[in-house]
Amino acid sequence: MKLYVYLNIILCFSAYAQQPISDVSVETGDTQLRLDQPFIVSVIVRNSDERPVVSFPEIKGLEKRSASATTTSSTVGGKVVLTQTISQQYFASREGTYEIEGGLVSVNGVKFKLEDLNLTFTAATEANDLAQDSEESEGASVESIEGDIFLALSTTKSSVYIREGFAIRLSLYVAEDAQVDMSFYRLDAQLQAILKKIRPANCWEENVGIEEIIERPVTIQGKKFTEYRMYQAVFFPLTLQAIAFPAISLEMQVLEPGTEGGTRKQSLRKFSAKPAKVLVKELPPHPQKDQVAVGEYRLEERLSEPQVASGESFRYLFKLVGTGNIPALTASEVPASQYFDFYAPDIGQVIRRSYDRVSGEKTFDYFVVAKQKGRFPLGRFFQWIYFDPRRARYDTLRSDKTIEVVGESKIAEGIGQGTLTSIYDNIEQLDTSESTPNYQEITRNLINAVVLVMLVGMVWIFRK
Structure with missing residues (x-):
């Protein structure tokens, strides 16, 4: 009997303590597409202002490319309604029908299964193909190639006005014909240390917030590479101080080639990215130049x-x-x-x-x-x-x-x-000495009192 009462008290207390959880859903886009159009998977998070950690699955035959995040907030009846949408694009390299079976999307560690779908990609028009190629070549721009494997920190602009946005991207590039077998080594710890160095303190940061490495093929100066994109963000400088990104390094675990029948040894190889700098320009003279x-x-x-x-x-x-x-x-x-x-x-x-x-x-x-x-x-x-x-x-x-x-x-x-x-008439005659009841505080105190009584009751039951 005591155990039954105890369990009921614990359940009641848990129901009180549990915070409202956000509403999460996963949606997919159109299934009849042209080659220049992406298949889109979106995670929609409602009633939460915290950025979720999202990981999208690999889909056989499709290539992951751009990701985006949209935040919508509105005021309804004095209450702010917030909705976050994180989307991942998938492109097909050739025409045909592709099957999606059993893909899992992770949102803050919780798995959501994609519905089974058949995607159909048809030929795109020439104009659309050219537009797509132009967009991808801009996204893959790198100043110079440094061997078959190199780390690069690139920026979209070398100079900006104060409060004007620019993007940075950190990627590891591996040539298609690189004769090496390697893997990431303690990536989370290394990446956190790198981000502390390259995130400028005098900038407003906006990023998509997808915590995964984006892998995609790119062509740089006529040579084919695989890009492993580890971080990307848009920064808005808030002061006239130039933005300096220091040189950074990333260690990779490399499996050395061994003799025939011998054991292959593992070693660490360091790849370094050159420092980068973005100049910040002052706005032209204007009475409101510091506010606009x-x-x-x-x-x-x-x-x-x-x-x-x-x-x-x-x-x-x-x-x-x-x-x-x-x-x-x-x-x-x-x-x-x-x-x-x-x-x-x-x-x-x-x-x-x-x-x-x-x-x-x-x-x-x-x-x-x-x-x-x-x-x-x-x-x-x-x-x-x-x-x-x-x-x-x-x-x-x-x-x-x-x-x-x-x-x-x-x-x-x-x-x-x-x-x-x-509405402001006689405002000076209003009596501001009278305080209005704080109903939220009263409700909180009543709930705390009820919980305290429940805890005292539980102790009394176990002492009998």
Whole structure:
């Protein structure tokens, strides 16, 4: 009897202590594809702001290439809803039908089985083939070849403006005809030590977050290699200090060739990557050069309705879409107006992280109350200044929408009655000495009290 009561107490306590777990699902893309199109496997994680550790399977006959991560956050009823999507692309080298059987995707150590599928790849058009080859050759660019096996730390840009993004990649390249038998040696420990050296402290980092080595064939200066990509990230410098990446080394375990019938010996061989440097340039003179975002952006906007009555409300969506440090984007300050009451916007964002860029969108959804009739271009209130590094100039995104307010002016009505009401009226008369109940704290204290009573009860039962 005591054991039964004890088990019930433990189960109740475990149910209280257990934290809500995130919702994880695995989805696959289209199965009818052209050769220039990838088959995509995606891991979708909901209700978690921690980056999951994801490992995608090898699929027979298909080649792993680019991976990407997308984070979507939105505010619904005052609550932030977060969804992360990590995707892996697979390409076929020739036409045909490919079977997927029993592939396992690992998410934080938990295995998810891919459904059995038949993929069909058909010939691509010549234009699409050329576009794909161009993209892959850019991704595989290396300054120089140093033997049949070499380690390289490459950057996409040699100089950037402050807050402009650039990508780095750490890869080991092994020639197709290299006469060597080797394997990675204590890779996790070595890689952690390398990353401590090459991650600059004065940069904002964005990366895909896939903890696995990407292996793929590449052609460098006409020679075929296998690239083992170990790390990739996009950095945004926050200061004018140049970004210096030191020389780094990686030890590999090599199986030496032996005599006929003899035992082959293992040894460690070190491969080194040359140091790299990225210069950081100051932005041109501008009153807001220390605050503006740097990147390539465009404006998308939406007005809930083109006409409202005075005293009524409407919503205005100001969406920034483009390439740059999307998480760091902030809304411009909306000037105070006697014609409208502007409220703080609900903010949402979609961030897409890939090898060489961070792109996406950030939305600012405003709730506005009209106070005076008239026709008002919203460009007077909503504008956003940024610096475009490609054109090396500042630009302003300004609303093209116009709102028409009809009916009797609420301002005029208030003046005629000798009063002008506002949500801030008499704010100085409010009594701030009265504290409001903290219901969350009260609930937490009650639960702790219940748990304490349960523990005391358990001790009392065992002492009897």
